[in-house]
Amino acid sequence: MLDVKEIEIFRGEAQILWRVSLTIQEGEIVTLLGANGAGKTTFLESVLGVHHPRSGEIYFRGRNISGINPFDIARIGISSVPEGRRLFKDMTVYENLEMGAYPKRARSSLLESLTWVFSLFPVLEVRKKQIAGTLSGGEQQMLAIGRALMSKPQLLLIDELSLGLSPKITKEIYETIQKLNKEGVTILVIEQNAALALRYSNRGYVLETGRITLQGSSTELLNDEHIRKAYLGM
Numbered sequence: 001m002l003d004v005k006e007i008e009i010f011r012g013e014a015q016i017l018w019r020v021s022l023t024i025q026e027g028e029i030v031t032l033l034g035a036n037g038a039g040k041t042t043f044l045e046s047v048l049g050v051h052h053p054r055s056g057e058i059y060f061r062g063r064n065i066s067g068i069n070p071f072d073i074a075r076i077g078i079s080s081v082p083e084g085r086r087l088f089k090d091m092t093v094y095e096n097l098e099m100g101a102y103p104k105r106a107r108s109s110l111l112e113s114l115t116w117v118f119s120l121f122p123v124l125e126v127r128k129k130q131i132a133g134t135l136s137g138g139e140q141q142m143l144a145i146g147r148a149l150m151s152k153p154q155l156l157l158i159d160e161l162s163l164g165l166s167p168k169i170t171k172e173i174y175e176t177i178q179k180l181n182k183e184g185v186t187i188l189v190i191e192q193n194a195a196l197a198l199r200y201s202n203r204g205y206v207l208e209t210g211r212i213t214l215q216g217s218s219t220e221l222l223n224d225e226h227i228r229k230a231y232l233g234m
């Protein structure tokens, strides 16, 4: 579904990603692991068209999207949950969700999408009139995911899913991610919490200072010596 081929990404003069390749098959949950500063967010933003590769290509459903404009990305079926969530904090839960339905295709099925999001995160329905900034951290992450789903994506990219959340809430959100995946949404999760992410995903990649250094099935990665030392603290 997504096929990133040897992209080289620069931010200003600085090279951030070196020949990074990553594929996601339809129906998968894939984890991208890496320490702070490895280039994970830069990678996600490259798929979203924020940074354009100096070389290499990005294909989505066979179409080369390497030069795509970020405003067009939702229209082709890719949606993201940004690092730090970036909610409209002074707006209500309902208004935030409404903002997520901006492609034309999504506008016409706003009610249907709302029902879907509320079925995945019932707490959002309870709090639909509440100001987003007053929600708990976990609820804000649920809202950020819900907002991303309002554009009815085929591929959902989530940056730092568990950052700042309690283990209990994190687990709850991962359970919902799994449910979402069974309902047909393909997912890329960017995480520093390797143990949890790998438990819920099919495959994983490790990004270290801008290069993919390791990839494999989640089981392989969970048993890998380097991963156990560097990311699982064993």
Ligand SMILES: Nc1ncnc2c1ncn2[C@@H]1O[C@H](COP(=O)(O)OP(=O)(O)O)[C@@H](O)[C@H]1O
Pocket (backbone or CB within 6 Å): 011, 012, 014, 016, 034, 035, 036, 037, 038, 039, 040, 041, 042, 043
């Ligand atoms: N706006 C920017 N301009 C130039 N370099 C940046 C910018 N933002 C981040 N970087 C650099 O890009 C590298 C990767 O950052 P980032 O993609 O945010 O990593 P991660 O998400 O894995 O923590 C870091 O070395 C960081 O300093």
Ligand SMILES: [Mg+2]
Pocket (backbone or CB within 6 Å): 040, 041, 042, 083, 159, 160
């Ligand atoms: Mg980041």
